[in-house]
Amino acid sequence: MSQGKKSGVLLVNLGTPDAPTAPAIKRFLSEFLHDHRVVNLSRWLWCPLLHGVILPIRSPKVAKLYQTVWMEEGSPLLVYSQRQQQKLAQVVDMPVSLGMTYGNPSVFVGLQSLLEQGVEEVIVLPLYPQYSGTTTAAVSDALTRAYKKMPVLPHYKFVRDYYEHPLYIKALAESVRKHWQEHGQSDYLLCSYHGIPKRLADEGDIYPQHCERTTELLAQELGLDESKIGMSYQSRFGKEEWLKPYTDKTLEELPGKGVKSISIIAPAFSSDCLETLEEISEQCKETFIEAGGDNFTYIPCLNDDDLHIEMMADIVGNV
Structure with missing residues (x-):
């Protein structure tokens, strides 16, 4: 941090619909899926497909899923992000605001x-935690768009990643230990990361290397060898190949390899959201049990856990 200048923190997450309704989901998905960082296909091909097929079909289905995880205060991702913002502000003693790459509150509103x-x-x-052009770089793009609206640009520092930060690894490990103390230790710990198309990694996106390093460090911190911990990628979309191994396919195979009890954690997500609370906690559990597994537990995201906030404070204080 620079001497003499008043500093503040802008936390940025992906974003979430304003309500668990088809129109709200359609608005959010339209903004999200129009971003070239997220889908870098030709607009001539993509836009008719998006507006003619994907949004009309997916929006009502996704709305029903959101209704199953929606909290009293709102969308889980927004609720946990707001709690992170409030707790971090108390620890760092400087203004902390929240912005979303898509949806509300926007990055511009957070900056303002x-x-x-x-x-x-x-x-x-x-x-x-792990850099990807589809996520971290999209935040930088949103920041640039927000700055275009401002007469005077504030100085800024941008945290690119923290996938191997000691306090991040410590917070993940402690969340696993706490979960195992409460629910019993499973045969296997699966780290499920949000996937990206393999094509993007082939073009140079460093996301898979970051995911692999996080898993490696978590294994070391927990003292687990590769027979007890693994990683996979979830949430693939469309027909092209995404990063492998896929989470659902992994869960189908593990019982046949003698793994009957599994815990699953999502280290790429800083807050619980639809992908963790519905896709992992519900759909993945069903997949594992149907494949012959006996016991499946989901380890929640770090959310507003004190160690998670301590990590954020350390990053902010040393940037």
Whole structure:
């Protein structure tokens, strides 16, 4: 942090629909899936497919899924992100605001909130431990768009990743230990990361290397060898090949290899959301049990856990 300038923190997450309804989901998915960082196909091909087929079909289905995880205060991702914002502000003793790459509150709104509090230097912390062009770089793009609307640009520092930060690994490990103390230790720990198309990794995206390193460090911290811990990728979309191994296929295979009890954690997600609370906790459990597994437990994201907030404070304080 620079001496003499008032600093503030902008936490950025992906975003979430405003309501668990088909129209709100359609608005959110339209913004999200229009981003070239997320889908870098020709607009001539993609836009008719998106608006003519995908949004009309997916929006009502996704709305029903959101209704199963929606919290009293709102969308889980927004609720946990707001709690992170509030707790971090208490620890770092500087303004902390929240922005979303897609949906509300926007990155522009988050920046405006800091500037209105007299902040001259913004520390931008995307809540993605592992870098990917589809997520972290999209935050940078949103920041640039927000800056275009401002007469005076604040100084800013951008945190690119924290996939091997000691406090991040410690927080993950402690969440696993705590879960096992409460539910019993399973035969196997599966680290499930959000997938990206393999094509993007082939073009140079470093995301898979970051995921592999996080898994390696977590295994070391927990003292687990490769017979007790593994990694996979979830949430693939469309027909092209994504990063492998796939989470659902892995869960189908593990019981046949003698793994009857499994715990699954999602290290790429800083907050619980639809992908963790519905896809992993419900769909993946069903897949594993149907394949012959006996016991499946989901280890929640770090959310507003004290160690997670301590990690954020350390990153902010040393950027």
